[in-house]
Amino acid sequence: MSATTVTRRRHRRRLLPRPWFLAVASLVLLAGCASDAPQDMLQPEGSFARTLDNLFNPIFWVAVLVFVVVEGLIVYAIVKWRYRGDADDGVADAGEMPAQLHGNTRLEIGWTILPALVLAGVAVFTVPVVFELNAEPAKGEALEVDVTGAQFWWGYEYPSQPDFGITDGIVTANELHIPAGQRVYLTLRSVDVIHSFWAPKLNGKRDVVPGRVHNWLLEADEPGVYSGQCAEFCGVSHANMRLKVVAHDATSWDAWVEDMQEEPVEPVSGLAAEGFELFQQRGCSGCHVVEGAYDEVAEDAPAAPDLTHLFSRDCFAGCIYDLNDRNELEAWLRDPQRKAGSKMVVGQLTEADIDALYAYLETLE
Amino acid sequence: MALTEERPPLELAAGDEPVRNPLGAFTRPSSSYGWRSWLTTVDHKKIGILYGATAMVFFALGGLEALLIRAQLAQPNGQVLDPQVYNQMFTMHGTTMVFLVIMPMLAAFSNYLIPLMIGARDVAFPRLNALSYWVFLFGGLFLYSSFFLGGAPDGGWFNYAPLSGVAYSPGHGIDFWTLGLQITGIASLLGAVNLITTCLNMRAPGMTLLRMPVFVWMALVAQFLLLFAIPVITVALFLLMFDRLFGANFFNVEAGADPLLWQHLFWIFGHPEVYILVLPAFGIVSDVIPTFARKPLFGYPFMVFSGIAIGFMGWGVWAHHMFASGIGPVSVAAFSLSTMFIAVPTGVKIFNWIGTLWKGKLIFTTAMLFAVALVSQFTIGGLSGVMHSVAPHDTQQTDTYFIVAHFHYVLFGGSMFGIFAGIYYWWPKIFGHKLSERIGKAHFWMMFVGFNLTFGPMHIVGLQGMPRRTATYPEGMGWDLMNLLETIGSFLIAISFLMWVYNVAVSRKNPHAGADPWDGRTLEWATSSPPPAHNFDVEPTVEHLDDWWHRKYGEDEQGRPVRRERFTYLSRVDEASRLAGGDEPDVDVSAIHLPSPSYWPIVLAIGLPLIAYGLIFTYWLAALGGVIIIAGAFGLGLEPSVDPDAGHGDHGDHGPDEGHDQELAEVGAASGGDDDEEAS
Amino acid sequence: MSEQTTAQVEHEEYEAQTEHGAHDHPGERTYVGIALILAVLTAAEVATYYFEDQLGGLLVPSLIIMMIVKFFLVVAWFMHLRFDSNLFTRMFVSGLLLAVGVYLAALATFRFFG
Amino acid sequence: MSVSEQTAAPAGAVPEGAAHVAHDATTPAHHTSTGLSNEKLAMWLFLGSECLLFGGLISTFLLYRTREVTAGPPVGDIYDIPFTSVSSFVLLMSSLTMVLALSSIQRADHRRARTWLLTTALLGATFVAGQVYEFTTFVREGLGYTTNLQGSAFYTLTGFHGVHVTLGILMLLSLFVMSLRGRLPSGRAETVEIVGLYWHFVDIVWIIIFTLVYLIPA
């Protein structure tokens, strides 16, 4: 191997993109990991997500190891045995041939068996977790919630469960409220197409398939708000089918349950009462339930969020809008199609109608 | 790529205009050059070029769609595309790249190379081969015509039911998708039957199965996968089509249907499909790396058997795409395990490639750069694949950009890099001149960097919870920077692709490369560049694996190869190749007969999209299509494969790019390609 | 030339072209025999329909067995796989086994088998 | 497809009109690497592929057969087993006549070959006619194509099979006409054999359908 200084310089220049690229790549990596990401699956905040993460971590490092070995060998081979002459347009005159190795059966059997063993190790850790995450909790052990996926929002029903203070079922939408530190057992159904329920910091995802009933577990360690979203492509506004899980400590859980079990008071005067009337006149009640006032919806109406306790939530319409911002809700009533593909269809409302409706909706706490 | 040539048509004896049927369909086409020859050719090499050129055009389209996707996602709350259009973009992007780019690109290589590599004159059924191409082309055009006829499909490339049903996708987009893919499926199926028969039955004497180049092996395995996978997706597409067009209930949940049926059928096809997409690329690099490492492939039998093992195991893993879809823990566990172990045969390949590099004399041509890039980048995608196979955690990963990162690393880093390696490697064989190495290297590095910049950060945003197929994302999710980088990366890829286009355009003037510019190992290098229509003047008799290499090199006492003073090419070659020590065979090629060109394949193929339009718009069109197909089938069936009236005038077919420079014309004359003139 | 002699010539040419002479192929009597067995099996299959209750748990296995026997009789004799190259058998059987394996597995994920 | 490439099949001694095929350099049937004919190999490959096709349709039917129907009768309630048994038997026997046609042509007994070819086609047509009759009675009993899951699955599967039989009949008739015109010498018996393979395959698919779809109760 005769490497003159000249060829060596060539060599270094050619390799230039690599270190440059590596530097950028590692910067990117650092930047990526440092940032604060509310749906980061590598920062679990509940027991199930942690189980998953604990499974993932060692496997990630196995992959890193294989990566380093393979890329190391490749880079080593390139650096060591790269032909440094100029062979761009004449390969045949590249001079002496290297030794003609045809293979090495022992070695090859070795690198067949070794990965197999590594993977067998991975498998041993994987299989039990599959069953663990599909286990059904005993009755009363976990809070049960019926989840409904619909284009493009989430509905939740809490059947009556005295263990959790719920004596009179609760219906709500988009924001799932749970007690922190307790298991939650979801029963997932879809009214139209396939959706997928996912709150990354609390657990993986489970598809919500029409015609089938699936179950899924959640648990949050601490009180807090956890971001999530529909993860199966479900049509035009799939991107806008987000959700929140709100975990409460014991006291605020009790308070929430109590609030949710109260029927809202029918407004008798003022703008709100006007809105109450309009709610029917403008057809809202054809789709939306407000318990105690509008219990029946039209048969052919699309599934729509229960509005009984609308203002107990912070976000609406697939959790893409802020309910605390009056403008957002007004804009929604003006044009529900601002969320592309929304199934809410209303006629043109006047600004006065909107003010009145807003006043009424605001009473639905 | 020059698809037309200005050469005079075949001279006619009397010199006056012949009476031709205006449609031309009933007189047998006879010229083997000129634009019309491309419509009627049955030469596997021309068909290969047609496949390749078409696939690259579709790559530009699919890439353009990708750029729009990236433009939309460059920032949170992007406003470039509205969600309807965005959904069409990723659906068409995925569908295009899989069905209209990589599959036909590999059909291109298989068509062009298999006969040459096994020492055959053509494929087993040349006219069926032409039919496959035209069916594929019309299927692709049909699919793309949806953009002008009410909107492209928008259900994603795996189009899950029931979203794909009429109730939720009332437009015609999905109809175009089901029918278009059925048409291209026919092309793939015909191609599979043809190429398998070719590999098994058309080998030159002495070309035993275990002397076939690894590319041929991997293409063969891929064709078997196609043979058995295409009918499965055909069933799925049929059922969906009947649901949509005739009100059947296969995916009608109200009637009690189970949406998971679609998922099973799709992925029973879909997983073998991904190996269809990558195995031929593995084959390409298995031939490129030895050439430029100047060593034989390390562990040829292991390479062959691991490829077969991958093909085989690929049938038992499909439900890893359904870990979150509720198939029950027992199924999940079973498919999780089967998926993991597919890494074993793939690992064998990676390590054997490294073994081939080991102690070689590595010459980094552009082809070699792409090949080594495949080895290193595919590994990354493979490793994320193994992470997905850990089923419990896949419930986190699935439907996020972590998956998008995985499959671009295996598809782009695997299949596309392999394809580019193949393009740079075989270009001189196909067109007689090399692509510029200087531009090629710039292309490679730009693409390599752009690729990693585009798809590397997707791992990170994926793990940070960014779901795929979302037309927009809000601020504050921590995904902004990565997405911007990805978009920048995608434009670097676009620039690199334009560099390739430029390379193709300017390299036409490069000097003739000779028959064997890379000192290759396999039989295609033993014939002229481009090869004559009949491929070899003498039918090779094969004695070794890497037979051509053994014809050129003997061994000294230490077992080192020593180039022989003289060896014999299998066709008449150019001056330069002769000077490099090769002799020419002395044979009369006029006794070789090839099947004549035919109009029927293209005529028959055009019936299929007509039927498809008919099913969507008006049944009259379908009836017309049916009549054309029946007529075409009888025409093709009753027409003799060799035209009795053609005399001996049509076997001197020319390589595609011939006649463009002086040097080449001489080569053509030397390689016996000019019998046209003699015969007439 | 009479019809007879043309036929003979043609037949000899056919023999010359095929690697194996006609003696490898079963004769027409064999075919009729196979068809008889097939007919009997079909009759037996149809009979199970009338004796469903008596057969009980045996019904399905016996039907499946008869189906498989019929299948292989046709493939082996009428389609000549018994006498033809192994390669054909391998091509066909790989498709067949793949289909059986893959679809049974898929049905199993639906808990089709109980 | 098989028919379309038939003519490319080389043959040793071919009468007028087809002589030029003899020196087709690309498909030297008896010079192939395995010594086997390309066309026959292709047909077997195609049949291997068809297994996956029918497998998918049959599994779909089986899956939906066990599901409750929301409207109309379940398909199992309206089967007419005796009738289907007869038409199954007819199709089964057409396999016999097919194989007899082949053996006649191999013996260069063209008149009998034609008789058997025509008989086979007729038996096939009888089967298809039976199927048409069966479909109409089912529709009359309230099971349309769109009525319920089982209707869709049943008609698609059996209809698909019926289309296969019909294509087979077309091929048989083409062979019959070719033979009449003297274009089917025994040197080309392989063409008949290949069409026969297809025909028998369609028959064995029905053997499976008859058992799994009709005889085994849901």
Ligand code: HEA
């Ligand atoms: C070329 C195409 C290609 C290839 C080759 C692969 C290869 C693999 N794929 Fe990939 N895959 C896709 C294309 C491909 N995939 C596509 C397109 C999708 C998404 C479809 C969609 O949803 O749109 C997908 C999705 C996908 C999923 C579903 C993810 C989800 O949606 O939730 C899974 C899950 O298991 C998976 C796994 C694997 C595995 C284990 C391999 C293995 O074959 C990889 C094996 C290779 C290696 C592992 C590297 C080399 C090995 C070694 C160096 C040995 C040592 C290694 C170890 C000991 C670990 N893939």
Ligand code: HEA
């Ligand atoms: C082989 C397959 C393949 C290839 C090569 C690519 C290439 C690229 N893909 Fe692809 N991708 C898929 C297969 C592939 N993809 C699949 C299967 C999906 C899933 C779809 C689904 O979910 O249904 C997907 C999805 C997908 C997504 C996710 C969309 C979503 O989930 O919402 C994204 C996002 O960035 C993306 C980006 C890209 C980019 C930037 C490239 C780039 O590498 C593209 C580079 C090419 C170019 C840039 C071409 C440049 C062309 C020009 C500049 C025009 C020049 C014109 C002339 C010369 C005339 N792809």
Ligand code: CUA
């Ligand atoms: Cu619901 Cu996506």
Ligand SMILES: [Cu+2]
């Ligand atoms: Cu897969």
